[in-house]
Amino acid sequence: MIPTAESIAENIDNEFFKENSYYLGNTMPIEFAKRTAIEFAKLHCIEQARVIAEKAEINCNCDGDEWCRGEIDKNSILNAYSLDLIK
Numbered sequence: 001m002i003p004t005a006e007s008i009a010e011n012i013d014n015e016f017f018k019e020n021s022y023y024l025g026n027t028m029p030i031e032f033a034k035r036t037a038i039e040f041a042k043l044h045c046i047e048q049a050r051v052i053a054e055k056a057e058i059n060c061n062c063d064g065d066e067w068c069r070g071e072i073d074k075n076s077i078l079n080a081y082s083l084d085l086i087k
Contacts, residue, residue: 002043004087009036048081055080 003011009025012035016024025032056077060070 002047002085005036005040008040008043012036012039044086047085052077052080 009032013023013025013032016022016032024035057073058070059073062070
């Protein structure tokens with residue numbers, strides 16, 4: 001399961017505190033927001049790619065023709081990763 005944005009923010013701030021003895025969120029809020037957003041986006045992009053690879057479908061109406069070219073079901077990709085998973 002992907003961590004929530006809040007959980008990612010807490011982890012980034014806690015790790016920064018361990019290294020620097022102060023919280024990034026309190027002293028450099030824009031940098032903190034950027035780091036949190038980037039980490040959150042990376043995790044969701046990785047998960048989205050995994051889910052799409054798992055759920056993508058190819059439609060093939062070949063009628064026995066071994067050189068038939070199938071078509072990717074675009075909806076299987078577009079609907080593979082629900083935006084409701086981003087929290």
